[in-house]
Amino acid sequence: MSIFTGVAVAVAIAVVAYGVGHYGERTKTVTVEASAAATTTTTVSYPSVSPAVAAGAHTFVQFACAQCHGVGGRGGVDPAVPALKTVGRTLTAAQLRHIIDHGLGASANPTQPYMPVWGEVISKTQVGNLVAYIRAGLPPVADTEAVTVPQGQGAAVAGAALYVRYGCINCHGPNGLGGVPNPLSPDKTIPVLSGQDFRKQFDTDAKIAAVIRSGSVIGRAPIVSMPHWGGILSNEQIAELIAYLKTLK
Numbered sequence: 001m002s003i004f005t006g007v008a009v010a011v012a013i014a015v016v017a018y019g020v021g022h023y024g025e026r027t028k029t030v031t032v033e034a035s036a037a038a039t040t041t042t043t044v045s046y047p048s049v050s051p052a053v054a055a056g057a058h059t060f061v062q063f064a065c066a067q068c069h070g071v072g073g074r075g076g077v078d079p080a081v082p083a084l085k086t087v088g089r090t091l092t093a094a095q096l097r098h099i100i101d102h103g104l105g106a107s108a109n110p111t112q113p114y115m116p117v118w119g120e121v122i123s124k125t126q127v128g129n130l131v132a133y134i135r136a137g138l139p140p141v142a143d144t145e146a147v148t149v150p151q152g153q154g155a156a157v158a159g160a161a162l163y164v165r166y167g168c169i170n171c172h173g174p175n176g177l178g179g180v181p182n183p184l185s186p187d188k189t190i191p192v193l194s195g196q197d198f199r200k201q202f203d204t205d206a207k208i209a210a211v212i213r214s215g216s217v218i219g220r221a222p223i224v225s226m227p228h229w230g231g232i233l234s235n236e237q238i239a240e241l242i243a244y245l246k247t248l249k
C-alpha cells in the first residue's frame with residue numbers, strides 16, 4: 001500500500017487495471033480518496049484461473065453457496081455446513097457433481113440447514129464450472145462479491161437485496177413470479193411468492209417466517225425442496241425478506 005499526496009478529488013475513483021496476457025496473473029488496483037489531500041492505492045492480486053474456474057466462482061456466489069459455505073468455501077457460517085476447502089481433493093468430480101445435483105442430508109430436522117437439491121435449477125455447464133472451481137481449491141476471483149444489503153433504507157429495501165444475495169431469486173424468480181420447473185413436485189413448478197393465492201395461504205408474517213426458517217421437504221432428488229434457512233438467516237433478515245415480499249404484485 002502506498003500513499004500519494006496532492007491529489008484532491010471530489011469523489012472516490014476506482015481504477016481497475018488488468019495485467020499481462022490472456023488469463024495471466026490479474027491485478028486489480030483500487031484507488032480510494034482517503035482525505036482531501038491524500039489518495040490510498042491498494043493492489044490486490046488474483047491467481048490466474050481458467051474460464052471454467054472463474055465462471056464457477058461467480059456461480060458459487062449467484063446460487064448463494066457462499067452464504068452457507070462461507071466466502072471462498074471457508075465455512076464459519078453455521079456448524080451444520082462444512083467448509084469446502086479440502087473436499088476437492090477428497091471427492092472425485094463425479095461425486096461432487098452428484099452431491100450438487102442431488103443434495104445431501106435432506107434433513108428431517110427443520111432447525112438445521114441441509115444441502116439443497118440443485119439438479120433441476122442449475123445447468124450441467126454451471127455444475128461443471130462449480131466442480132472445476134471446488135477442485136481448484138476455491139481460489140479468489142475478481143468481482144465476485146455478493147450483492148450488498150443497503151443499511152438505513154428500510155426493511156423492504158434490505159429484503160430486496162437479501163432476495164438476490166441468498167439466491168431466493170434463482171428458485172422463486174424475479175419479483176417472486178415463480179415459473180422455475182420442478183417436474184416431479186405436486187405443483188410441477190417452484191411456487192410463486194406473490195399474487196392472491198400466495199397471500200391467502202400465507203396471511204401472517206409468522207407463517208412466512210416459519211417456512212423460510214424451517215424449509216419444507218417435498219421429497220428427495222430430483223425434487224427440489226425449500227432449503228432450511230434457520231442458522232443462516234437471522235430473525236431480522238427474515239423480517240426484511242417478508243417486508244420485501246409484501247411489496248410484490
Ligand code: HEC
Nearest residue numbers: 063064065068080081082087099104105113114115130227
Ligand atoms: C442452505 C445452505 C446451503 C446452500 C445454499 C448450499 N449448501 Fe452445500 N451443503 C450444505 C450442508 C448443510 C451440507 C452438509 C450436508 C450433510 O453432510 O448432511 C452441504 C454439503 C455440501 C457438499 C459436500 C461437502 C462434504 O464435505 O461432503 C458440497 C460439495 C456442497 N455442499 C456444495 C455446494 C454448492 C456448490 C452450493 C451452491 C450451488 C451449495 N453447496 C449450496 C448447505 C448448503
Ligand code: HEC
Nearest residue numbers: 116166167168171190191211212216218224225226227241
Ligand atoms: C433451491 C430452490 C429454493 C431456494 C433457493 C429457495 N426456495 Fe423457497 N421454496 C422452494 C420450494 C421447492 C418451495 C415449495 C415447498 C413446498 O411446497 O413444500 C418453496 C417454498 C417457499 C415459500 C412458501 C411458498 C409456498 O407456496 O409454499 C416461501 C415463503 C419461500 N419458499 C421463500 C423463500 C425465500 C425467502 C428464499 C431465499 C432466502 C427461498 N425461498 C429460497 C425452493 C427454494
